[in-house]
Amino acid sequence: MTERNKLMKEIMAYSFAAYDWNLYLNTHPNDRMALMQFRKMTEKAKELKKEYVKRFGPIVAGDATDTQTWTWVSDPWPWNN
Amino acid sequence: MWSYQKRLQYPINIKNPNPKLASFIVSQYGGPNGEANAALRYLSQRFSMPNDITKATLTDVGTEELAHLEMVGTIIHQLAKNATTTEIENSPMAPYFIDHGRGVYAISAGGNPQKAEEFAVTGDPIADLVEDLAAEQKARAVYDNILRVSDDPDVNDVIKFLREREVVHFQRFGEALDSIQNKPASRNTFYMCKNNR
Numbered sequence: 001m002t003e004r005n006k007l008m009k010e011i012m013a014y015s016f017a018a019y020d021w022n023l024y025l026n027t028h029p030n031d032r033m034a035l036m037q038f039r040k041m042t043e044k045a046k047e048l049k050k051e052y053v054k055r056f057g058p059i060v061a062g063d064a065t066d067t068q069t070w071t072w073v074s075d076p077w078p079w080n081n
Numbered sequence: 082m083w084s085y086q087k088r089l090q091y092p093i094n095i096k097n098p099n100p101k102l103a104s105f106i107v108s109q110y111g112g113p114n115g116e117a118n119a120a121l122r123y124l125s126q127r128f129s130m131p132n133d134i135t136k137a138t139l140t141d142v143g144t145e146e147l148a149h150l151e152m153v154g155t156i157i158h159q160l161a162k163n164a165t166t167t168e169i170e171n172s173p174m175a176p177y178f179i180d181h182g183r184g185v186y187a188i189s190a191g192g193n194p195q196k197a198e199e200f201a202v203t204g205d206p207i208a209d210l211v212e213d214l215a216a217e218q219k220a221r222a223v224y225d226n227i228l229r230v231s232d233d234p235d236v237n238d239v240i241k242f243l244r245e246r247e248v249v250h251f252q253r254f255g256e257a258l259d260s261i262q263n264k265p266a267s268r269n270t271f272y273m274c275k276n277n278r
Contacts, residue, residue, distance in 0.1 A: 005092075008088060008092075009092055011088065012088065012089070012090065012091060012092060015090075016090060016091070019141075019145070020249070022141060023138070023141055023142070023145075023249070023253055024253075026134060026137040026138045026141060026253065026257075027134055027138065027253055027256035027257060027260065028256075029134075058087065059086050059087050059088060060084055060085065060086055060087070061084075061085075072087075077087065078087060078088050078089045078151065078155065079089075079093075079151070079154065079155040079158050079159070081093070081094045081095065081159055
């Protein structure tokens with residue numbers, strides 16, 4: 001697995017964990033353990049996304065800050081393998 | 082509103098072309114219990130939801146279903162793109178191929194294009210949430226059927242993830258339903274509220 005795919009896989013894992021806590025918290029809004037887990041997973045996903053954007057390119061269009069060229073359009077797109 | 086993240090919710094990397102399987106799995110793209118109908122159902126139903134829990138749950142699950150639509154589309158694309166015309170001709174994908182090529186189109190395994198009739202909205206929160214509980218079980222049952230006919234581990238890994246999400250959504254919708262059914266004295270008693278008569 002390439003470095004890029006490995007990092008993306010980690011982003012998927014932490015983002016998914018954060019999202020699943022989000023869904024749980026919607027119906028259990030006062031669960032403090034869940035609130036803490038949500039924060040932890042979100043922070044970690046944010047950190048990894050920052051690293052990915054710096055090394056490999058934008059995840060959201062707003063990440064594309066290259067001053068020479070518009071990198072948002074570049075391959076790979078998610079359905080490519 | 083929404084913003085797009087250039088990634089899948091769960092990794093998909095299918096190595097072997099399989100047009101037969103593509104023609105089965107397409108049902109979870111545009112079939113009656115597919116992800117497109119699920120996303121549209123939840124994102125439309127939320128406008129008549131009475132409390133925070135139900136509004137948030139339908140918004141988030143509806144959004145996740147859009148990500149699942151993208152995943153199912155990715156599976157079909159990866160199964161079909163390297164299949165030869167002969168392989169497709171000799172598979173159940175042949176009729177689909179005539180109209181849609183190797184593209185991803187919203188249709189059931191039986192050949193019926195996506196129908197808006199199948200994303201139910203009544204404007205009644207209890208009726209809608211009970212519908213959603215059934216919808217999640219039906220989608221889960223379809224994923225079970227797909228697992229019965231698929232022996233590709235690259236595909237099954239993803240299908241198992243999607244199947245599991247149906248189970249989690251069923252649980253959350255049950256809790257959302259509880260939040261309006263079990264609090265008849267709160268302001269969530271929409272069915273006694275004048276505005277909803």
